[in-house]
Amino acid sequence: MAQIDYFFTVVSPWVYLAGDRLEQIAARHGAQVRYVALDGPALFPRTGGQVLAERHESRKAYRLQELKRWSRKLGRTLDLQPAYFPVNPAPASYAVIAAQAAGGGDLAGLVQAFPRAVWAEGRNIAEDAVVKAILAENGFDPAVADRGMFMAADVYVKNLDEAVARGVFGLPFYIVGEDRFWGQDRLEMLEDHLAGR
Template identity: 65%
Template structure:
């Protein structure tokens, strides 16, 4: 059985654009998936990338065009400049880690709900109330937002190290064995790879 390591930050508009498709691709191909939130700033610093504010203005302008185009193509609502971006992605990441460990809800729905909260609903995903609401909507106990913070922080740091070792440099990033797929626009290729490996 193939396995997907999905490296992400719930703050990424591209992770939001990926939606629940990674989970659907995994299910369709009989693969398993592990969600691995990590710190994007630390990842970029260690792999030669730059956070958005440090990128050249031409890159920032092109990003906005791409977001607009992909939002239209995928028919997904998107605020190009949400009120609460950037924000602290760690609390939402810890909630994803805790939810995945709890295993009694839908992690893909949780991740997508957090992305939608930031990119379509202008809510702050660093806010405990927003995180609790997203947990509940995905079938998890909202109290997960208050538990396992130490374990979440440890896993968050471990995900960064594992991601760097696996060749991750951006998000969303999918690793299947030796194969790597960067970006929501490579999900078709991930699907094709898994179909051929089955």
Template identity: 60%
Template structure:
């Protein structure tokens, strides 16, 4: 059985655009999908990238147009910039890590709901008032992140180090063995690879 290591940042617009498709692809091929939330702001400078504020305006203008196009293609509401775009994403990342460790709920749905909360619903993904109801709605205990906070913080940091060592430089990023797929617009390639066609 193949394992897909899914490196993501919960606040990324491209992770929001990916939605539950990574999980659907994994299920179609009997693969295991392992979510690896990380600090993408720390990832960029360590792998030759720049955070958005440091990029040339022409790059940011193009990216904004492209994100809006992709959202329309996918039928997703997309508020750019989001109302709470500058919040600390760590609490939401910890919630995902703790929920994955606990098991038993709808993790793909939780990740998609966190993205939707930020990019379509104007909600603060660093706030317990946002995260606890999302955890419960997707079959997890509302306190799972509190109980697993130390483990989640350690895993969050370890995921960054692992990502750097494996050649990950952006999100969403999928690694299957030694094959790498970067971006929500490469999910079809991931699907074809798992089918043995690419």
């Protein structure tokens, strides 16, 4: 069984736009998804990139055009100026990591729910009440975030180190063996790879 290591940040609009396409691809090809939540803003300077606030205005403008185009193409509602962005990704990321360790809910749904909350629902995923509500909405005990916080904080740091070591430089990022795919717009190529095309 192939394993897809899925590196993501809960605050990325591109992760939101990916939706559940990765899970559909994995199901079609009998692959397993390993979710690796990490601190996206911390990844960029470690791999030669820049955080959004420091990018040239032309890059920021193009990003907005691309987000508009992709949201229209995929038929997904996306607020280009969400009420709670930028937002601290750590609380929601810790919740994903703790939920993954605890089990018992819909992990894929949880991973998709946090970026959707930012980019389509106007929710503040740095607020404890919102994090717990989203955990519950996806079948997890809301208290898992509190119980697993210290473990999750440690894993969160290790996930960033793993990402850098394995050549991840943007998000979302997918790795199958030695093959790497950057961006939700490479999901078709990931499927081709799994299909041996």
